[in-house]
Amino acid sequence: MSEIAVFLRFIVYFVLMKIIKDKFEYIRQSLGLPLFYQANWWDANCGENGWTPAVIIDHNGEIVAVWPYKLTRKLGINLLLPIPFTPWNGPWLLPLKNEKEGTRAIRERKIIAELSKIICLEADLIIFRWPPHFQNTQVWKEGGFFQFTHFTRQFKNLDSIQHLRAQFSADIENDLKAAENIFHHSEQDANSANALLNNQRFFLAEKNISFKWDLPTFENIQKSIRKSGGTDVLIEAKDEMGRVHGRSWTVTDKETAWLLIQISDKTIRHRGTMIWLIWQSVLALQGKVNVFDLEGSMIPSVAKKYEATGASQVPLQMLIGGKYALIYIVYQFLKSKFRSN
Missing domain, CATH: 3.40.630 (Aminopeptidase)
Structure with a gap:
């Protein structure tokens, strides 16, 4: 003692x-x-x-x-x-x-x-x-x-791909099919990560929120995640002209993955950018985790879109004292x- x-x-x-x-x-x-x-x-x-x-x-x-x-x-x-x-x-x-x-x-x-x-x-x-x-x-x-209940959306049982996609609304499914004809996979490197961080920094600056991650910090986080047995998934929605409509970053730990960053270029983004990034993340996470948490999915500006994916609504308790x-x-x-x- x-x-x-x-x-x-x-x-x-x-x-x-x-x-x-x-x-x-x-x-x-x-x-x-x-x-x-x-x-x-x-x-x-x-x-x-x-x-x-x-x-x-x-x-x-x-x-x-x-x-x-x-x-x-x-x-x-x-x-x-x-x-x-x-x-x-x-x-x-x-x-x-x-x-x-x-x-x-x-x-x-x-x-x-x-x-x-x-x-x-x-x-x-x-x-x-x-x-x-x-x-x-x-x-x-x-x-x-004081207690307040917030909510997030989660995909569960990622191995049942057909079942997950069957839950999409007609509009979401149409957006995804259209995006699948436009976007293609590309190798991600340090430039992709740096672009993701810059996009996020500019996005948050508009909301007067400071974002201090730089590329070395991001790479250290990636190493730390992998050292503990997790992984991370960085995806770009890139069209045939090489233009990037949006980017997302997902991290995993044990049996769960979290979509922590999803950002898009408002000037060129295709209507299916969001759901394409989410779906590509689901495919990449197969066999690695059981749950995919769409962090930020209850933000009013995107809540309806996330709801239309059919993902389960899960409560989170916020405490204020x-x-x-x-x-x-x-x-x-x-x-x-x-x-x-």
Whole structure:
């Protein structure tokens, strides 16, 4: 038992401990945690010294959860917000071997009850989307957090290609058939990756969102993904004249793939660009994963298109806490009302 844990057992049952990055990555690897908890992933999104690798320990000095997060300060307010291209984050609660479901629920409840208090000492506004298999958010709400359900779309059982395509609406199928007569496969290289990053950078700049990935960072992310047993798929929708109508980038981890970037050239794009990129990704992912998550599929501007693919709708729980949580929620509500008018 560590000395700090002995001391703290008389104060709280759990404590958030910040640790060095190498130790965090060793813990992550030994526990087989997902891609979005990798140190390299956080380095790429936040900078090497721009995030906090942390673990939650109990009074016996045992690690019960890990939580990488980024703290920023704006207008005197400490913010803990989601990082780019990361579908979910927040604390990852570690399972115990041969633990019964009821016992696990009680143990996790104790952890979250303390953690909801501890993290509010770190930041004034906390926002995160919890991993899909952690769906019991009641205890967070009891700790003063607000819960909102967001949705994503997923293709499941990618080996059943004919079944997946049969779910497409008539319009989507027609768009795909038209695109299949225009676009062709091409080898992807560093120039393709650099073009993808530049497209994404310009796209996000229009929304006043900073995008800091450069080609070396992107290549390091690719190496990290492959080192952990995953892969990534970069696809270009290129016509016979060599013009690129759109690009997409998908990453895999264990049994799931995520469509993290899909960008198109509004000036020339064919109407079937989006569905062609998605379908080519499905074909490339066959035999590698069981689930393909169309990350960002509930964004209003594209939600109808994604719905027309027949992909399943899957809930994700967003949690908002801290002393400025209610102010933030009201602000977002008023902003959406203003835009709709």
